[in-house]
Every structure is written in C-alpha cells, then in structure tokens.
Amino acid sequence: MAIFFTILLVLCVAGVAHTYLVYPWYVVKRAGARPWAGNQLVPHAVWMPGNFAGRDATKDWPDVHVLMAAHNEEAVLERKLTTLADQDYPGKLHYYVGSDNSSDRTNQILTDWANRDDRLRPTLFTSRQGKPSIINQLAIQAGTEGVYVLTDASVMLRPSTVRELVRPFLNDAKLALVDTTMVQTGGTARGIGETETQYIDREVAIKRAEGKLWGAMIGPFGGCYALLAGAYRPVPDKFLVDDFYLCLSAYEQGYRGISSATAIVEESVGQHLRDEFRRKVRISSGNWQNLIRFRNLWWPPWRNPLAFAFFSHKVLRWLTPFLLLIGGLAWVGLAVTTLNPYVLKSVAVVTAVMIGGVLLDAVLSQLGIHVRALRKLRYFLAMNLALLVGFYRYLTGISSNVWQPSNRN
Template sequence: MMFNDSYLFPGFVVLFWLSVAFIFYTYVFFPFFIQIKAGKKKIKAQQFTPEDELPVVSILISAFNEEEVIEKKIRSIFTTRYPVSKLEVLIGSDHSSDKTNEIVEKLLPEFPAIRFFPFQQRRGKGNVVNELYQNSTGSVLILTDANVMLVENTIFELVKFFKDESIGLVDSRMMNTNMHPSGISYQEKAYISREVLIKQHESILWGTMMGPFGGCFAIRSNLFEPVPRNFLVDDFYINMKVLEKGYYCINNMDAMVYEDISNNLSDEFRRKIRISTGNFQNLRRFSNLLWSQTKGLSFCFISHKVMRWTGPFFLLLAFVSNLLLAAKSAFYFYIFILHCSLFVLPLLDLLLRSAGVHVAVLRFVTHFYSMNLALFAGFFKSLKKIESNVWKPTRRNQA
C-alpha cells in the first residue's frame, strides 16, 4: 500500500512545504517586499548642517593586538571635516601583547584629543567599551573597530541625524576591500551588501533597523547602556535597547567606512558561531519585542532576524520530511535527489578549491550552508553558561 494513503503522508507534505516556505520567506520574500515598499523613499528626519553648533562626539575604540592598523585608524579619524575641538578619541587596549600600546603612545603628542587606556588584563570588547563609556564626555558616542577606516565626512554623516530627537542610533555603510577569489570574500561581500540594503529599507519604512554592523556606528550617549559582561554580540544588544526605549535606529548610506573583508572560511565559520551564540542570547533578552506595539519592530525582528537564526532547523525539517516522502512518492523522490545534490555542492567546491579551481556559484552554496551550520552550532552553544565575552579576532585578508 502506498504511503500516500496513510494519514501521515499529508502531514509530511505540509511540513516539507512549510519549511521550504519559511526559508524562502526570510531570504527572498521579506527583502523583496520591503524593497518594493520602500521604493525611492528617503529617511525623513531633521538634520544638522555643517554650520550648526554640532555636538561633542566621543569615539570609542577597543583594540587588541592591532599594531598593523591602529595608526592608520587614528589618522583616518583626524582627516575628518568634523570640528576636531568637538572630538575626543578614547582607545582601550585590551591587554595587547604586540606593539599596539607603543604605537598609540607615540601618537599622543600629535593628537591630544586621544585618551589612552592600556588595560592590564583581558576583558573582552564589550567590557572595554563599557569602561571607555564611563570615561567619555560627548553627547554622541561613535563605537568603531580598529580595522575599520573612516573618510573625511564619516563622522558628520553619522552625527547629522541626531538633530532629530526621535533618532537614537545611526549606522554607517560598510565598504569591503581587498577581495580574493580563492576564499569567501566575494560571497561575504555579497551577503553584507544585501544586509545593508535590508537595513536601509527598514530604516526608511519604520526606523527599526535590525542591528548595526558593529564596525562603526553612533548612539546618543544618554541611551547607551553597558552591555552585560557575558554577552557576545554587543552591537545588536545596544541597538535593541535603543528600540526598546522607543527611539529609532537607522542606517545612513552616506556614512561610509572601509574594512578589509574576511576571506578564510574556517575563520569566518568560527566568528559566525560566536555571533550565532550571541544572537540567541539577544533573542532571549529581547523576546518581549516579538510582540511590540511599535510599528514595524516585531515584523522586522521576526522576519529579518528570528526566522534567519532558526533557519537551520527548518532546513533540517525540510530534509527529513523530504526523505520520508521520497520513499513513497516519485515526485518527492526527484525533489530529494535535487535536495541531496545541493548538499554535495560544497564538497565539490572543496575538491575544486584544493585543485586551485574557484567557481563562484559553488562558493555561494558553501557560504550559505556554512552560515546555517554556524547558526545551528551557536544555538546549542548558547544553551551553556557563558562566563566571558573574550574572543580571538578573525584574521583578515587570508586565503
């Protein structure tokens, strides 16, 4: 007797197509929907002009073994058109063991706006930022990584929207550099570029941008709250606290910064496991916003983030239900063959890569599955007690 006649068959059919629809919705439909809805609209908000009395800005940098980039970073800040008299730069060295401290100290006479804090014990980025915040004086904070370079108008573009009292956080536009076909840098850049557009559309429609990229963003000082010591994704926590308080979070596409992108799959996989672990920490902390009355907030949180984070479980459900259906249906058997071929593609990519052959389409499939595997691993890691947010930074520009 065919499985089709069993009462279980329709259930597995529903489970399979719901799982497929779930993945399609978060990766395809939601981005397309908000792009169409946003159209050619722009963010409507009051803005400072260069002639206005601009706020004092505190730039906070947590640095760990950044000897290769720290001087370039500092000089990129002071090429700004923003009044230097309105800037203070607080650099916290997280017990660096290279020449980071020496380089910063050498630059202090040249840049008196720098205040340097060489910590004698590692504490993690979030905790360094918390301590720098306690020592800051500006009404606007810019949190930025040492390897993210600013251009002359970046600071002003981040600050100008704070003339509007309803805006609490402004993100920059990350521009990726130093691409290599041998690794995943092109795929990572495509992913980041797509995320930038999604966040821009969220900003335009509702002011509910789902998290800055973390490399460089600005926040009102009075809205900043210290990140819990064991939280792994501090930027998303800070963003959601601002939304929770009823302020808008937006992306400004004109506030451009530059960063060398990760190219090493294993390094990026390790980084994404850490981010995934932190994502589920934030999901538990901000579960109250899943049913928020703020327009667009719950919709974006669920559609953009929660469904993306839980996607690996639906990929697994789709595979298992397809396997069960394939045993009793020719139609689902052919779908299962196609399904399995998708899992084989990353292995093919690995073999070709070892032979020096790089196929972009295959690398995109590898990138997608590695991201979801990292999300899956991060979920289970988040169930364990996390004592510290100290982590090893990802290497850049390595194949």
C-alpha cells in the same frame, strides 16, 4: 501522516524563503517607492519625522566620543588612528581606545599617538576584558552627553564619516542610532571574499530600506556606528554581540535607528572560510542572548513594524538551520510514507547536489578553479552550520565574552 509531513515541509520552505527572498525584496522595493514614513514602532515611542536635508548650517554640533576596543591590532592600528585624526567634524572630537591586554605593539602605538594628539585617551588594560566590557568602561569615561561613535580597529573611516554619522541627530530628538555604509575591499573569487562582499552589500540595502520605512534598521554592522550617549545602556556581562544589544536597547526606550548612505567606511573583507565560520559561531551565540533578552520587541511579529522587521530579518534567519533540518526530515518522511517516485528522486537529487557541490568546490578551490554557484552553496551551508554550533554553545553556557580579532592579513 503524509499531510502532516507536507504541511511541515511547506512551513519550513516558507520560513526560509521569507527571510532570504520575500522580505528583502518587499522591504527594498517598498522603500524605493516611498519617502521616510512616520509609523510608530514601539509602545510609548513619540514619532517626530526627520528632514535632514540642508537644515544643519546653524546647528551646534554635539561633542563626539569615539569608543574602540583593540587587542593585538598593530597591523591596522596606525592607519585606523590616521583616519580618526583626519576627520573634518565641525565639533569637538575625543578618542577613547582600550587596549585589551595586547601583547604586540598596540600599546606602544597608542602611547606614541597620545603624546602627539591630546584628543586620544588610551586605556591599557593588563588583563583580558572582552570588547563589551571595555566599551562599557570607556563609555563611563566619556560621560553621557553628546554622541558615541563605536568602531573597530579594522574599519577605516573617510574624512567625512563622523560628520555624516552625526548629521541626522541634529534635527531628530528621537533618533538614537545611525549606522554607516560598509564598503568591503579586497574581495576576490579565491576565497569567500567575493561571496561575503555580496552578502554585506545586500544587508546594507535591507537595513537602509528598514530605516527609511520604519526608522528601525535591525542592528548596525558593528564596525562603525553612532549612538546617542544618553541612550547607552551598559552591555551585560558575558553578552557577546554588543552592537545588537545597544541597538535593541535604544529601541526598547522608544528611540529609532537608521542607516546613512553618506557615512561611508571601508573594511578588508575576510577571505578565509575558517575565520568567518569562527566569527559567525560567536555572533550566533550572542544572537540567542539578544533574542531572549529582547523577545518583547519581536513577539508577536504582527504587533508593529519593528516586530515584523525583527522577526523577518533576524529571527527567521537565525532559525534557518533548524528549518532546513526539519524540512529535510519532513521531505524524507513524505517520500517514505507516500513511496512517490518523484518525491524519492527529488530527495536524492537535492541531497547529492548539496553534498557533491560542497565537496567539488573544496577540490576545485585547491586547483585554483572558483565556481561562484558552488562557492555560494558552500558558504550558505557553512554559515548555517555555524549558527547551529553557536546555538549549542549558547545552550551549554557562555563563560566569557573575550574575543580574538580576525586575520588582518
């Protein structure tokens, strides 16, 4: 029995270590040592290596259709629309914004802007739709030609963002998705802002490395990214994470996706653990929808680079709370069956550190004392708990994809 518990514990530790330590180190290190490489990712994908440097001067820039859903976004909407209006994109730009039955000044702001700028085409919905449904309807309005830029109201663009998003499409017919580089602002040690900023920066590096190595970064951030209009597939009803669905749908068609280092956007990082927990629960539920829907892209994980990246970066990450629980039970089982004092002590010490660390961070934060190690531990455990709650909600059935925006203060 001890052998069984040992093997189970080793497998769980290996799974968590691979997704959080080994894979990020491997993919970033390897991408730093080699250029864009032409590996076939999915069946029937035709690889056409892209060289994007200095070859767009004589190109015709495609029409760009910005798609955005908004619900009660008066706090950020004026600034958001200003960043869209200030784009220096060489081609034509159109802005499609769907107000999801907003009850604040969102509709008035959109109407006023539309009267001043005929590129803005607002749709004011009188009943809640949910972001994916609104994006589906806006995509119909925009048509199937050109490039979509899908963005959130809270994400601010720099003047060159749209141009840099579209640039890679000019020379690569098999490229369908280009993600921005997200710069988080306002992160402090007071809440979880600093920890969240570090997490986002790490994810940016991993996704950029995946795109450089294999042309398949595993999912855009969702706050702002470009998608080839012809690769768009309507997001199914009740699906919660539309950006990941659209990304994987494009890969399923044989397209590729990369992260751009020059298309930069900014977003104010969340400071409140409660808000981030709620957001992660919703994302977790949607992740399981996509995990099952696109299981052909990640199983078996050794089939091709896309499957390996998907399994390593996302599947194991979403399974981490289960690996932690099973590994913990195996560790306890090993201690009980062997009665080894070192194993018993290690279980007691780790348990005390985890519980005590979370409680201590909660108390110290109320006193204005912020210890980075304790905050990271609390954040890690809270986010994995959110994954568990999200899985439970997925199992019990998702009845709606209507969402509430995060705190914009």
